[in-house]
Amino acid sequence: MNRKMIGSRVILREQRPEDAAFFAYWFNQPRVMFQCGFTEQTDEAHERFTIENSHKSEDSLWFTITDLNGGILGETGLLRMWPAWHCTDLSIIIPDPNKQHKGYGTEAIRMMLDLAFHSYDMNRVAIGVVGQNTDALAFYRKIGFRQEGIQEQGYFYNGEYSDFVMMRILRSEWD
Numbered sequence: 001m002n003r004k005m006i007g008s009r010v011i012l013r014e015q016r017p018e019d020a021a022f023f024a025y026w027f028n029q030p031r032v033m034f035q036c037g038f039t040e041q042t043d044e045a046h047e048r049f050t051i052e053n054s055h056k057s058e059d060s061l062w063f064t065i066t067d068l069n070g071g072i073l074g075e076t077g078l079l080r081m082w083p084a085w086h087c088t089d090l091s092i093i094i095p096d097p098n099k100q101h102k103g104y105g106t107e108a109i110r111m112m113l114d115l116a117f118h119s120y121d122m123n124r125v126a127i128g129v130v131g132q133n134t135d136a137l138a139f140y141r142k143i144g145f146r147q148e149g150i151q152e153q154g155y156f157y158n159g160e161y162s163d164f165v166m167m168r169i170l171r172s173e174w175d
Helices: 017-027 031-034 042-053 105-118 136-143
Strands: 002-006 010-014 063-067 073-082 088-094 122-130 146-157 160-170
Touching: 010 105, 017 042, 017 073, 031 122, 063 105, 073 105, 088 105, 105 122, 105 136, 105 146, 122 136, 136 146, 136 160
Parallel strands: 088 122
Antiparallel strands: 002 010, 010 063, 063 073, 073 088, 122 160, 146 160
8 A cells, every 4th residue: 555645845655665774874873762762773674674564563554754855854653553442652753953843743743643533533642752852842742742641760761761751632632
């Protein structure tokens, strides 16, 4: 199935094996590893396997985020989709700091929330954020996510504990 959504600034398209080189490079950057909770280095073969297998599970839906010219910006997905409960989790990563704060993530998340709420009939979308990632926390609040809990010292990276902040948005808050 060829899935593609085109916005005014980004395209969300089906992930391809050739995307693996981009993700292997960026997911090994220390800042990205910290912000995203990656505990081990990756390589192109592992990222290709993830794209071809792990991201094809029945309870998830993944996209590569590109600009309108096809340049890769990151990835986004709905995971742990529970249709019976009308709940899912959201993931989004735009790892290159030079591509952040330009509206790409905002548009990609809005497209994903529309998809979750209107195409998949979800009522609740959740996301977990490393407490020290204050830019991400502010970004999700701007979108409309609300903090609903804190896992105190629930995240450990590079010898240091951090809180893990649980956030969510409901369909009634989005519509």
